[in-house]
Amino acid sequence: MSTQDRLIESTRELLWERGYVGTSPKAIQERAGAGQGSMYHHFKGKPDLALAAITRTAEELRGAAERALGGAGSAYERIAAYLTRERDVLRGCPVGRLTMDPDVVADDRLRAPVDETLGWLRGRLAQIVQEGLDQGEFPPGLDPDETAALLVATVQGGYVLARSSGSPEAFDTAVRGALALLRPHA
Amino acid sequence: MSTQDRLIESTRELLWERGYVGTSPKAIQERAGAGQGSMYHHFKGKPDLALAAITRTAEELRGAAERALGGAGSAYERIAAYLTRERDVLRGCPVGRLTMDPDVVADDRLRAPVDETLGWLRGRLAQIVQEGLDQGEFPPGLDPDETAALLVATVQGGYVLARSSGSPEAFDTAVRGALALLRPHA
DNA sequence: GTCTATAGAGTGATAGAC
DNA sequence: GTCTATCACTCTATAGAC
Numbered sequence: 001m002s003t004q005d006r007l008i009e010s011t012r013e014l015l016w017e018r019g020y021v022g023t024s025p026k027a028i029q030e031r032a033g034a035g036q037g038s039m040y041h042h043f044k045g046k047p048d049l050a051l052a053a054i055t056r057t058a059e060e061l062r063g064a065a066e067r068a069l070g071g072a073g074s075a076y077e078r079i080a081a082y083l084t085r086e087r088d089v090l091r092g093c094p095v096g097r098l099t100m101d102p103d104v105v106a107d108d109r110l111r112a113p114v115d116e117t118l119g120w121l122r123g124r125l126a127q128i129v130q131e132g133l134d135q136g137e138f139p140p141g142l143d144p145d146e147t148a149a150l151l152v153a154t155v156q157g158g159y160v161l162a163r164s165s166g167s168p169e170a171f172d173t174a175v176r177g178a179l180a181l182l183r184p185h186a
Numbered sequence: 187m188s189t190q191d192r193l194i195e196s197t198r199e200l201l202w203e204r205g206y207v208g209t210s211p212k213a214i215q216e217r218a219g220a221g222q223g224s225m226y227h228h229f230k231g232k233p234d235l236a237l238a239a240i241t242r243t244a245e246e247l248r249g250a251a252e253r254a255l256g257g258a259g260s261a262y263e264r265i266a267a268y269l270t271r272e273r274d275v276l277r278g279c280p281v282g283r284l285t286m287d288p289d290v291v292a293d294d295r296l297r298a299p300v301d302e303t304l305g306w307l308r309g310r311l312a313q314i315v316q317e318g319l320d321q322g323e324f325p326p327g328l329d330p331d332e333t334a335a336l337l338v339a340t341v342q343g344g345y346v347l348a349r350s351s352g353s354p355e356a357f358d359t360a361v362r363g364a365l366a367l368l369r370p371h372a
Numbered sequence: 373g374t375c376t377a378t379a380g381a382g383t384g385a386t387a388g389a390c
Numbered sequence: 391g392t393c394t395a396t397c398a399c400t401c402t403a404t405a406g407a408c
Binding site for chain 2: 017018019021022092096097099100101102103105111114115118119122141142143145146147148149150151152153154155156157158159160161163164165166170173174176177178180181182
């Protein structure tokens with residue numbers, strides 16, 4: 001792995017653990033085993049490096065989500081597969097947590113990949129809900145966009161509940177609540 | 187308002203805007219119009235002041251929630267009143283956002299009021315769901331705890347979606363999705 | 373491409389005068 | 391109870407040698 005790659009990976013880890021405000025170039029360099037000059041040779045500064053890290057994390061998240069959502073099974077089963085996929089719940093969402101970082105939200109270039117990822121996820125879930133409607137799996141009145149937003153919010157909010165209590169239990173409980181309301185029972 | 191109160195209020199604002207890691211004693215003092223010595227006279231340090239601020243914010247949040255949840259109307263109507271109550275959506279939740287602050291989650295004394303507040307909210311909502319079940323308002327299989335966790339997660343996750351997109355729209359969409367699934371249609 | 377040296381500003385806190 | 395002075399340290403970045 002190149003020094004450049006190690007810098008990006010270290011930044012990804014630190015952004016996940018401590019957020020943008022809580023992550024210093026010095027900490028990144030130490031974790032990557034690189035010096036000051038090395039970092040500033042490859043990247044213009046902290047925002048530039050963060051953008052590279054966030055972009056890579058966003059791509060990975062889309063891949064992981066698509067592996068669950070694009071699998072086999074009914075619409076409900078694919079949604080359930082996504083909601084219950086293996087997660088390091090107490091670490092939170094590496095993309096969603098960035099929305100609580102004031103310096104990320106204030107910078108359009110840093111916020112863009114976050115917004116695109118969550119927007120893509122909402123759209124992808126809405127597609128699947130629509131498929132479920134077409135198959136008569138869900139009640140005809142169900143709104144795909146609203147339901148998709150609800151599902152993404154459940155996951156993001158589940159992380160908040162879990163981290164607040166220090167246990168993944170609350171995340172799973174919220175997810176079960178969502179699946180119970182969505183489950184076809186006709 | 188006393189200097190002590192101004193320090194707490196300034197801390198509350200800054201914790202909401204920038205989180206714990208992003209809030210410095212200096213910034214607090216400037217906003218409160220107080221000097222260094224003044225702050226360290228009233229509080230032992232940053233964690234001590236943050237605890238006072240978080241405690242007060244948590245109390246206010248419970249009050250605001252109870253005003254919606256303890257009102258008149260059916261269970262569904264009170265839940266809807268809570269979900270759609272006036273919110274400064276793009277500012278996020280002053281309590282929930284603290285769960286993304288590593289230094290808050292790592293400190294049991296700071297995490298406690300956050301956990302207690304979200305725990306109380308889950309319990310209060312579960313109570314109301316149970317009332318709805320008793321009244322035959324909701325389908326008999328509905329689990330109060332799961333549903334309550336789902337509702338709190340919807341709100342917390344709705345903030346994430348809204349801040350990601352820079353618009354409150356996504357929050358409202360997720361809330362509509364939750365209310366649509368919960369609405370009595372018998 | 374990587375290193376060390378340096379810089380000005382900020383961080384969180386203490387000391388002691390008033 | 392509030393102020394200023396000071397502290398050791400960290401933050402983000404630049405300069406320039408190798």
